[in-house]
Amino acid sequence: MIVLRKFNNFSLFILLILPISSKFNHSDAVDNESCYDKERPIDAKNKYLPEFNIEDGLYQKWSKIFDAIRLAHQNYSEPYIDKNNVTSCTLFLPSIDSDLRYFEENFGSNFITEELINKMIADNRGVHYQIVGKRLYRQSNCMFPSRCQGIEHFILEIIDKLPNMDLIINVRDYPQVGRYFSNDQQFPILSFSKEVTSYADIIYPAWTFWSGGPALDIYPNGIGRWDLIREKLLKTQSKLPWTKKKNIAFFRGSRTSSQRDPIVMLGRSRPDLVDAKYTKNQAWKSKADTLGDEPAKTVSFEDHCEYKYLFNVHGVAASFRYKHLFLCRSVVLNVESDWIEFFYPYLKPWIHYVPIDKNFDNVVEVLEFLNDNQLLASRIAKRGFEFIRDHLTMNTIRCYWQNLLTLYSDRIISYRPMKPDPNLIEIY
Structure with missing residues (x-):
C-alpha cells in the first residue's frame, strides 16, 4: 500500500508493506500488546512508520502536531551505544x-x-x-x-x-x-x-543519584538511590503494558512553584483528562498552600506507572522526578522550561517526550491528540523509556x-x- 501525505508545501511518500488482506487499524494495533512490548527497533528505514501511516481525516484534524512530529524526526539522529563499553558517557x-x-x-x-x-x-x-x-x-x-x-x-x-x-x-x-x-x-x-x-x-x-532528594512522608530519607529505584520501576512497568494503563494525565507534587498551578486547576475543571493535586511539603501551613483543597496523599513513583501520561514541571529548580517518570514507560508531558540537569538537552520533544507550552495553552489539545493517536503515544513512551534505561545508568x-x-x-x-x-x- 502506498500512502501519500502532504506536509506543508511538499509531499512525503511512504511505502509500507502489509499483509495483503489486512487494512491497518490503529485501535487493532494498540489493543495488541506486541506494538508496545515487542516493537521492532526504530531506525533510519522505519522511524516514520507507523506514525505517518495516517488517514486523511486524522491528518487534517491534527496536521499542526503531525508536522511538528515529522520535523522532530527529520532533525533527530539515534545516539550510538557502544555495547562493549557500558561505562561510556x-x-x-x-x-x-x-x-x-x-x-x-x-x-x-x-x-x-x-x-x-x-x-x-x-x-x-x-x-x-x-x-x-x-x-x-x-x-x-x-x-x-x-x-x-x-x-x-x-x-x-x-x-x-x-x-x-x-x-x-x-x-x-x-x-x-x-x-x-x-x-x-x-x-x-x-x-x-x-x-x-x-x-x-x-x-x-x-546528589540524588546516590542519596538525599526531597524528604516526603513515603520517602522520609529522600527518594533514594537511583540504581535501586531504577530496578523497582523497571519491574513495575514490565507488568503494565500500555493497554492496561489509565487513559489520563497524572500529577502529584507539592506547590514548590506557582508554575504548577495550571495543572492542578485543569484537574479540577477537566477530571476526564487530568488527575492533578497538590501534596503537603515542609512549608505547608494551610489549604491556601494547596489552592484551597486539603493536601492529597503522596503517590509513589511505582504507582505513577499506572497512568499513560505523566506531567513534569520544574519546582524551585529542575525537578528530580523527571528521570523517574520515563521509567514508567508512560508518555512524559514536559512543560517547557529553561531549567536543566546535565542530561536534559539530549531528550528531544516528540521523540522522547511530549512538549507542553509553558503557559499551558496547548495542554488540552495535546491530550486529545494523544488519545486519538494511541499507537504514536505508546512509541514516544517507548523511546523515552529506552533512552533513560540505556543511557542514564550509575x-x-x-x-x-x-x-x-x-x-x-x-x-x-x-x-x-x-x-x-x-x-x-x-x-x-
Whole structure:
C-alpha cells in the first residue's frame, strides 16, 4: 500500500508493506500488546512508520502536531551505544564542554589561581572540597549532609584517577553564578541544575543519584538511590503494558512553584483528562498552600506507572522526578522550561517526550491528540523509556563525574594544592 501525505508545501511518500488482506487499524494495533512490548527497533528505514501511516481525516484534524512530529524526526539522529563499553558517557560530554567554554571565553584558560580559590571560599556560595594525593577533603560543615554524601560517594569512586585540585560545589537548590553578575563575581562553581539563560554554573550529576532528594512522608530519607529505584520501576512497568494503563494525565507534587498551578486547576475543571493535586511539603501551613483543597496523599513513583501520561514541571529548580517518570514507560508531558540537569538537552520533544507550552495553552489539545493517536503515544513512551534505561545508568554518572573533574582541572585550573588545607576534614 502506498500512502501519500502532504506536509506543508511538499509531499512525503511512504511505502509500507502489509499483509495483503489486512487494512491497518490503529485501535487493532494498540489493543495488541506486541506494538508496545515487542516493537521492532526504530531506525533510519522505519522511524516514520507507523506514525505517518495516517488517514486523511486524522491528518487534517491534527496536521499542526503531525508536522511538528515529522520535523522532530527529520532533525533527530539515534545516539550510538557502544555495547562493549557500558561505562561510556560520550553522549553527554558536550554539556561539560559548553559549561567550561563559557569560563574560558570570558576569563581564559587555566584562570583559577590560589587567590581566586580563596575568594571563592570566602564568598561561601558552596562547599569547599579538596583533592590531594588521591584523598578527598571537605570543610567540616555541610548545609545538607545527605547531599554532600551523595557527591562524595561518586568522587571517592574515581579519586584514584583525579589530580590535585580545589572545588567549590553548591548543594543548595538554586544556582549561584548569574550571567548578569559582574565578572569579579562569576566564579566557576559546580551546581546540580541551572536555568540556562540566566546562570553559568557548571553542572554536575545531582546528589540524588546516590542519596538525599526531597524528604516526603513515603520517602522520609529522600527518594533514594537511583540504581535501586531504577530496578523497582523497571519491574513495575514490565507488568503494565500500555493497554492496561489509565487513559489520563497524572500529577502529584507539592506547590514548590506557582508554575504548577495550571495543572492542578485543569484537574479540577477537566477530571476526564487530568488527575492533578497538590501534596503537603515542609512549608505547608494551610489549604491556601494547596489552592484551597486539603493536601492529597503522596503517590509513589511505582504507582505513577499506572497512568499513560505523566506531567513534569520544574519546582524551585529542575525537578528530580523527571528521570523517574520515563521509567514508567508512560508518555512524559514536559512543560517547557529553561531549567536543566546535565542530561536534559539530549531528550528531544516528540521523540522522547511530549512538549507542553509553558503557559499551558496547548495542554488540552495535546491530550486529545494523544488519545486519538494511541499507537504514536505508546512509541514516544517507548523511546523515552529506552533512552533513560540505556543511557542514564550509575556507570554513566561515574563516567560523567570523572570527565567533568578531569576536564575542569585540565582546562581552567592553574593552582594545585600540594598538601591538604588544615581547616578541612578527610572524607573516607
